[in-house]
Amino acid sequence: MADSNITKRALASSLKTLMEDTPFEKIQIGQICERCEMHRKSFYYHFMDKYDLLNWIFDSEIASYVQMHIDPLDTNQHIQRMRQAYHYLYENRDFYRKALKIEGQNSFKSHFRDFIQSHIKSQAIYFLYEDLDEFELNVLSDVALSLIENWLMDLNCMSPDEMTDRTLRLLNRKYNFITNS
Template structure:
């Protein structure tokens, strides 16, 4: 198992280096293998294609990052978790900026979307007092998050993560407070 991880990490390092030099669409498996001194057979033993390798990099690093997180915590802890994820993306901005530009089947954006759907589903179930969450609501919030993160990371000089998260938190809280205020005013008019 250790040898397998060493091989995977070597291939990942090679791909990361190549992505600083070439557009992703110009990189092929032969380039990756040549960069780390391996053969194509080794690559295909571990990964289906270069898209699979990009997604493995994310999965491996994000699992390491969030493995000890308790997602059943307080409101402030949820924001700290979001900021932690954003710091990870910011620190790896150059890589994810290119990864998010990958188009088509097996794109990183699609993989990221599928990764966050269950997290959002659990959070929405909690917020909606365990009411079933329909696909429309889940798609709406998933798309909002993916689009926002993409727009943030695709800017060459993107905001630092603490500012990015603070903007999202402020918009969320102000929006919720405004909606609550409007609903309360409507109820007061009816009473």
């Protein structure tokens, strides 16, 4: 397993470096492999395609902030987790700005939305005290994705701490999210 993660991280680093100067659509698997001195077989052993690699980068890096074990009823832990996730996105905003622009069926934006939706669904019961129906879940997922995307795409985007505070103010106003701060 350790060797597998080393290989995946090398491929991820290669893709990130290539995306600094090359549009994602123009990056080929061969370029990713060549940059980290691996064979194409190694790539395909771990990933189906470059979209899968891009999604793995997100899942392995930011998801660790959001999925770490916390007390589901401790609002302060949820706030801290949100703040850490915003800091990560902010520090890697150039990469995610490019990732969010990728179009198509396997786009990162679609993967990110699915991730957001899953997270909202799993947390809604603790903060809204009820399950969301499909319509509400879709609307909240779209709003959250749009909120984050607009923030990251703004060339003068606010700091992650300000983004956290403003998100919490909005949630508190609309959903009484903050109960003990």
